[in-house]
Amino acid sequence: MKSHLLRLLIVLLMPASALAAPLQAVLVGDYRPLKATEAEAVTEGFEAAWLASLGEALGGDIDIVLADAQAQAELRIGEISSGAVYYSSEIAALAAAEAGPAEWTDLAGAPVCIAAGNPHAATVVSRFDGIARAYPSAAQTLIGLKLGECQAVVGDQLLLQQIATLPEWRRYNRLLPVLEESALALRIEADDALLQQRIEQILSSEQGQEMLVEATQYWIDEVAFQAYVLADTLDCH
Template sequence: MLLVAAGVSGGAQAGVLDDAKARGALRVGQDYVPPAYTAGAKFRTPEGVDMILAEDIAKRLNLKLDNVPNAGNAGDGKAAQALKGARADIALVTVDENAVRIGAAADGSVLIPTGYSAGAMAIMRTDTDIRKWEQLKGRTVCLSEGGSYVGRMAARYGAVEKVMRAPADSLLAVRTGQCDAAVHDDTMLKELLRLPEWKKFSAQLPPQSRSMLMIRIPAADNAAIAYARQTVAEWSRGDFWPALKKKWTNAVAFEVYLDQNVPDCH
């Protein structure tokens, strides 16, 4: 789920929160915006926690949430364009931990850590012969649409990527033998492996490429910056993060359970 991204509106003088309140909706940029749910379709929990955080931010403001895709990746020449595009009021972006710089950026924005970080982690059957990342070459690796690691496994290790609709589909494919490994955020996978029904699929490759999820806001918008910092501080207290991880994990595990109509592979 974690890539360097950008996509925050300008108009700092008016204030993005004032603009959002005037229209009755907060526009939050995200790396991946899941397709709208349609009646009769199977519900799927999306990769990452962006949507959950966006919903919480908007709820605290008593505003409707409008999700918009981030316009581009920082460093690829699109970050400044995204800021000028006025598509999002604020954005949730993911930044490699080695490249994190908290504070004002050259493109006129401020990055505020949400408190969530994750790295790529692979899980497999416990009897797998895969012991290191390099052994994924030529092996089928399941990932989910919108995840940060799509494309990386093929480019870095020569793996055969199988991109599924959501984490539940990717993890189900590992259980039924369609994939040799599934790669997702280690923060969530470690929580999933606490469940007894995942003991047989608890072989893992160590996390790599850690990134941080951050809130991106126009640097001159003091009101929005203060609001974001206050929200992040509230997230850090109490059981917000433990409850979020448990909710995500239980939802995905239940989705796998409901759809597994064939036995685990042997």
């Protein structure tokens, strides 16, 4: 009897997050923004870092699961048409400072480096007649530009604006004019309406905005670092 009461007391004193099973989130679509390396596991990237912060704010854990487990996942994140926005960016293009293209129309018939799955590729191809070359990470698109494999890197303004300010990119820091009407938005949606409401409240709060900015900035810096490492490796050969 005493042991039963002791176990009950332990359970009652445990935090609610310890009793709840982790929420499951499935990634929808092929695009992973701010992917730093080709070998980066989805459980170790930007999405996982931000979901960990969101889970902490919700009082539990959030695990990323494979697409074939979508039926069991409580959350969907990525390229979905409804839900709360956790990542958005206009399109941008980065080119060589001196000899690179100066206008979007200069990309007609020219190869451009772009991360695999990035929806901005459709804009480059359909609107400006560019030739999209897909790379497995954002860092590798930048190296493609340095190697002369493309005339410009096309990607998220959120990332490329910061890359252009770095000293190591001073020879490749020309940003083409902003196209504000061409934007992407990645969202998170819960099956449960109450859970969705809680997520939206967190995202709209000061705390939620801060944790999103922190996770985003960390992975922008990680992309920049990995591009630096790759460039340094090239310079050594």
